[in-house]
Amino acid sequence: MSEQEHEVRGHCAPRFGAVREAFEANFRDRGELGAAVCVTVGGETVVDLWGGWADAARTRPWQRDTVVNVWSTTKGPVALCAHLLADRGLLDLDAPVAAYWPEFAAAGKETLPVRYLLSHRAGLAGLREPLPLERLYDWDTTVALLAATEPWWEPGTASGYHAMTYGHLVGEVVRRVSGLRPGAFLAREVTGPLGVDFTVGLPEAAAGRAAELVQSPVGDSSEQAGIFSRLSPVAIAALGNPPLDATAANSAGWRAAELPAANGHGTARAVAELYGVFAGRGELRGRRVLSAAAVERAREGQGACLDLVLGAGLGGETEIGLGVWLSGPRGSFGPNPRAFGHDGFGGSSGLADPEAGLSLGYVMNRMGPHIADDPRKTALVNAVYSVL
Template identity: 35%
Template sequence: MTSSSVNTDPDAPLTVSGFVAEGYEKVAQAFAAAIAKTTRGGAALAIQVGGETVADLWGGYADHATGRLWQRETSTVVFSCSKGLVAVLAAQLVAEGRLDLDARVASYWPEFAQGGKADVTVRHLLSHRAGLPYPVRDLSKQDIVDWYPVVEELAAQAPLWETGRNWAYHALTYGWLVGEVLRRVSGKSVGTMLQERLAGPMGAEAWFGVPADRRAGVANIAPSTELTAEALDSDPNDLEIARCLTLGGAFPLGLVEPGKGFNDPDIQTADIPGAGAIATARGLASIWSSTVIETANTLPLDPSVIADMTAVQSSGASYFEPERLDTARWATGFMVDAPARPFLSSASFGHDGAGGQLAFADSEAKIGFGFVTNEMQGPDDGRAIDILEALRSITSK
């Protein structure tokens, strides 16, 4: 552990704290290199192999402005890694026979049939094919904190394309769309499901809506300097993509600003399952490990459900980027290995998150992986990829 929770000398080199098992030294070296590139924030890495922890590392700043250093218990917003957690909850309901991925959404959520959406399936929601990547009406922060105004708006809205004919990443609306189906099936909020089914039984630090007594330990997010209103031009697609991120005003374009967006305490304590999970790297690694091997007395997901939900559904040319073919690949709720978004292997499934986050499992190597950071970097951010390459060099032997 570091000797102090506050760095009084901003020019002093930051140390990496934690543990790495023998044989995984390359991972520690790659993480140290990632910390060296993380000048406005910090990061943490946790890896479990065969249900056992082989790396639990952290370093840098939890809050650069105040000098607060990253500690073992520091948590942070993990952005779209949230979607992977939602998909795991959906997979559990599928295995229990309570959720049919190919059933119409309206069979669970009757109001959703409005606007010509009667044939949209649950799988369409999970694979970004529902045609609802943003709300037509401007939403406020209070709307998204309250949950119901958002789901009512999306239920009433007509899709941007004919059912199943196209796809586009549902950056934020995914959480309310899939989350409302899970709520209708289970009778519980996604935040409650996460605690009762995954995080709570395992003692994993992961929440949709961080408890008030844990919010002081949440890292302050340093925004990206590249995603700004000035970076947009008049291209209608750019403006639509911006709306996917802002929901018409509920969030700043870059998702965070000082005290705003996902740095806002009101947002951090709300149930926002598309991008608002708050977790430690250790908590994510434990949860993902539990999907492929018994971990902390939890049983893994049904292999047949994993096989079905990791088959590619959406990739390549999309509604917003019809000329782009080198995209990530989405299965049913999970991201899977792709040249544009590499994972450990073709047996990996999970999700990345804005600003460099990455969390996944690998069903062959029996790995659970979590890398989190509070410094949002641009598209050339290679911190997680470099750590993955180091891990691959070890596990492929």
């Protein structure tokens, strides 16, 4: 690969030169195609870099305003919506979900509290019946199925990653309380007033600057079948129903739908800004978005365990707060165990560290095989903390 092919552009404060070096190494050594990284410290942007290609054919250079699907990195901004409503006294995180969404009381869920949705402890990690991707695009159909379904485990006793269902579960509560789905609520309350380049789904007007996601190399079909056969039924429901890969996110149907667990689109700058609300203890660009108390509530650990969906794949026990993953002893979001954030399938990430006043956004289009802790993201996080 020539230097021109992965030319890195943008701004990097001299003190953070290690981040630029790590970003360049991602192209040179870790197979990066196109990507961007943004870091803010104390509300100041100290790194804002982008490079590579926005398409598999390498015909469109990645630009300053290139947006890309960030998969589960979307979950942090969706959690922000719920915390905004709770901050205003409109949503009680300890109240039953059914108090806001009466149909949800079916199948023994009448007392299940809102906080279990945010912390992936509701037992609703996936639907039991096969769900074609096209039906997932239908909001009303999906939330009706979730309201009617029975939990896979006793709610509250453990976490099990709600990979796709999280967005509809939390999102329907946001809709019942505010009258808006989370994408529209986030736009009205945060991204619109502050000019943050992030949307749930992708407006047609932005399609021309969207990066093409490229599937990571995978093993042969027998190897994949072997891995899948070892998954528990709940893991199969969470991760394989509906079945999808990176190419699904390039389709018009995916981009037009509202999938708040997985189809947020934005720049690295936008991700850093949204997680920067948490890093700034509720403030962004001098504007109070959340109370400091709400930020602390978001990172209250809900109990460490071996996740019932992701299991040992994360290297041991993990702990989720209210809509975000805690860095904890694994250091997924840096050495501060109270830092937090959310990774997206394939590599993207948003990080918030209120103690350091630090936020980071990393987005890319060549999918890695990891659900969390992609080596490219880890290299960038390590580089940031090496100079703090």
